[in-house]
Amino acid sequence: MIGTSSRLLHLLSLLSSRPSWTADELARRMDVTDRTVRRDITRLRELGYDVESDPGRWGGYRLRPGTKQIPLVLDDEESLAVTVALREAARTGVLGDDQAVLSAFLKLRQLLPTRVASQLGAMDDVFEHTARAGGQPLSPGLLAGLASACRRGERVRLSYRDSRGTETERAVDPHRLVFTGNRWYLVARDVERAAWRTFRADRVVHAEPTGRVVPVDDPPDAARFVAEMLTSDYPLYVTVRLFVPLAEAMRAVPPTAGVHRADGPDATVVELGGTDVESLAARLVKLGVPLTVLEPAEVRAAVRRRGLALADGNRPDDH
Template sequence: MLTTSARLLRLVSLLSSRPSWTCGELAERMEVTDRTVRRDVARLRELGYGVESDPGPWGGYRLSGGARALPLLLDDEEALAVAVALRGAASSGVLGGDQAVLSALLKLQQSLPRRVAERLAGMDATFVHAHRPGEPQIAPGTLLELAGACRGGQRVRLSYRDGGGRDSVREVDPYRLVHNGRRWYFVALDVARGEWRTFRADRVVQVRGTGQPVAEPVELPDPALLVVRNTGTGRYPVYASVRFPVPLEEALRLVPASVGTHRPDGPGACVVEIGGPDAEGLARYLLGLAVPLRVLGPQEVRQALLRLLRGVAEENGEEDGG
């Protein structure tokens, strides 16, 4: 005999499986009396579920669009099918930059019964996906691990293989996953360098937790803009390295992390790489900051800034005979 709570969940599952049920049909499927069905329907209504009924011998019960979200009840085969579909959607990027699929997959995998999880792992080991030429391949479960790292708020040790085949291990503070074109990118703070970095998800070899919480950043970057700037698509024609004689925290207030890439340069200074449409445009942006700074390069940006400064000085010099 099912417990009351299990019976209520079973009733909700039946009601959601088709438009309408008679009391007798529900009683037969649940192996209870008509009176128990009516009592359980009343309990569901008390809990906030919208269960409507039609009077008469041919009337029945049905779910309405109530204010309460219904629990999702899946049998083993349904859970396995949903997990496989979500993994396929995440790996192919068919949903673009929408990270809801990763969040749903993470929640589902954490709640799968062991027997279903083992079957899913077995399918991962035997399935082969024929990628198109040039399409990056992502190991099964890698996106899920990276999504979990972003949600977990824990510093991780990332084993990574770059485009030249060189392996490295670094500690990073996870932030976001970004889909751009056919690739997924992992945005994280490189702890040793103190810089926000983008890592191609298909080049991630292993992700291991360190047990340390992520550091509280002064300012979080726009992950999509960071990926666009760092991956070559949408790069600015001109970049300048600018030294500000202020600590990193103040430099981030002057130039947001979504605009420039920051690195400390001693205890009281910071070097920021900033992109722009041309040397003149970059110079105008730097002049508008109205703070002391030094353009380390390139020369064309430095000269453009000096020309603007000379023009401002000439326009604001003392008038003759004043």
């Protein structure tokens, strides 16, 4: 017979996995009686969990969110996935340099079963990381505050430091956060300039919510907006037709690295920038998808040269 503590954890896991359960459904999933389910629900309530219920045999049980921190019940693969994600966040700074990321990783690692810890150790032995791109430390608390403002549509007062180190005060209407190149970008409408702007989140010194919810009219595609901003300074651009659907093209060339346009159901036109003809040609060849360079002619010729050289080096033996 499964122990009471394990059964309560199982019940919590079920209640948090979907909005509502009937007593019969819970009983079948846990292989217990309806009476045991009702008794365990009572125990959870005594422990401080806010479990709501509807009267009657077919009434549902639901766990009211946010009332108490719920212990997670993870299998081996889930434990490894969460630990690796926290480790990479601590190493890359995707959530900022806040100590909370490293602390959470160290706590979770201590709780890993030996078999999972050995898998993580094997990964540590073979993984290597390049140096992080420069940038100011970014607090997860600040990132979470910006995300909440985006979700609520709440105007924010930003203290923002530009690339020259000049600090200014901005009133902005946040729309979306975009992550690319180990950096977070806030896409927001600059109130004073009445224009959409991107703000590097690591340059936000302070963000103060105003409590004023402002409807955002005709917002841009955030990922495309950031991509256009990042590629606006390239000395050379190429336009290609990838003979794959839009979704596959966006996997080959991420939205933050190029501007995409569906060209029928089975093709996508993409514009991306680079520093010179040869590096762009090499990048296109590495995509591994059928394509045609629309312009410029110099890049088309460079891609052709590379393709011919590859074919020439892989001719079948004469004998």
